[in-house]
Ligand code: FAD
């Protein structure tokens with residue numbers, strides 16, 4: 358092992374510098390600065406090159422983390438990029454948006470008392486450098502093989518599969534109902550976590566590599582699943598989950614109460630230079646308003662932080678449990694607090710109060726207390742009698758999670774099997790649905806998940822699609 362590794366005893370953990378909260382409240386730029394070359398090398402050198410690297414085991418892509426950390430510490434960045442890109446389709450995106458505290462870094466086993474290696478920040482540094490130096494190339498195959506795949510959904514799962522199959526010489530067509538590529542990476546995740554240029558440049562390269570994108574095309578309306586099946590040797594459904602969970606209670610229909618994804622999409626579109634009527638007329642714009650966001654996950658954190666940047670008069674996050682029981686990343690909660698978000702813990706909405714103009718004027722909420730743990734070990738919450746209160750708000754954003762849309766109906770394909778949660782049922786080994794030659798991957802199979810899992814599924818399903826089509830067209834090759 359190079360002597361330059363194992364530096365955790367000498368060098369302390371340093372994350373990339375965070376821009377001051379006062380500055381970042383006023384724009385949508387990413388909040389973390391980039392590592393300098395020197396800092397990236399130093400931080401990579403803290404790795405102790407474990408024989409059994411738990412960081413890799415807990416990375417959904419099983420990235421060869423110790424290898425690329427060592428190469429970075431040695432200044433061999435092009436090789437580090439190659440090793441990193443061999444297992445990850447979008448290392449620069451995962452470096453920005455993975456909840457590393459729950460995945461790779463949370464399982465880094467540097468000796469007790471020393472903080473984990475800053476794996477995500479180094480991964481981002483390696484690939485951002487690769488882009489700058491022209492090492493990232495379009496997916497151009499050595500030869501065309503003549504097989505064709507139709508991919509429905511240009512999110513991380515669909516794109517990861519598209520890249521793998523294009524590299525193998527397939528003709529790849531990606532259909533998406535949106536006008537831009539990236540799925541939730543372009544219209545869900547805000548710019549301050551993932552600058553949109555990072556996604557757009559991948560789209561440009563894929564198009565250059567020969568992947569066909571058919572955008573503004575809603576499968577089920579503009580073209581049927583059956584037609585797509587007729588055009589390609591195999592089809593991949595990677596349509597994600599978009600049906601917003603709702604809360605009941607009186608007043609739920611009042612103007613001024615909006616679903617999280619509508620709000621975030623309008624903000625992202627506006628940032629991309631689109632003219633968004635509902636933003637301009639104020640319906641999906643927090644400027645000058647008292648804003649209440651309901652929910653405690655990462656989507657809620659994205660909403661509160663977007664509202665701050667839009668110039669809200671105040672932003673309150675209403676969550677029925679306490680900080681320790683939040684489903685969202687604690688890092689994002691801390692960022693939100695620094696930026697001026699107020700958290701009303703142990704507060705659950707019961708309804709909405711109408712103002713004089715007939716719009717929402719407040720959220721009626723009740724205080725909760727944590728009771729005994731249930732069978733899963735999670736503490737139950739119970740309302741405290743007589744504790745109702747009104748939280749004033751001119752804009753209420755509901756961020757309570759997502760379920761799949763009714764895909765068999767949407768696609769006019771009643772035979773497509775779904776689970777009781779509405780997710781597509783696949784054969785776990787072949788990743789194929791019950792329709793022959795129709796595969797599925799990403800959130801539409803897992804339920805709302807993570808970009809990194811979408812990438813993993815997309816890469817895995819590409820292999821399965823290739824096996825399936827080869828077995829049909831050239832059984833001898835498939836058996837090799
Ligand atoms: P998606 O990214 O949802 O892509 C599906 C695509 O299918 C979309 O482009 C959609 O337009 C298209 N589509 C759907 N139906 C049709 C149809 N009928 N015809 C044609 N096209 C169709 N994950 C992280 O790892 N880190 C984060 O910080 C993070 N933040 C998030 C913030 C928000 C607000 C949200 C909502 C999610 C976040 N996630 C995050 C989760 C992550 O974005 C998703 O898990 C991931 O994008 C799922 O990938 P996917 O390819 O399965 O689906």
Ligand code: SF4
Pocket residue numbers: 415416417418419420422445451452455457460461462476477480809
């Ligand atoms: Fe960590 Fe995500 Fe990168 Fe894996 S892909 S090493 S989990 S940041």
Ligand code: SF4
Pocket residue numbers: 403404405406407410411412413422423464465466467474476
């Ligand atoms: Fe290095 Fe930590 Fe991974 Fe061990 S667990 S190989 S110290 S990054």
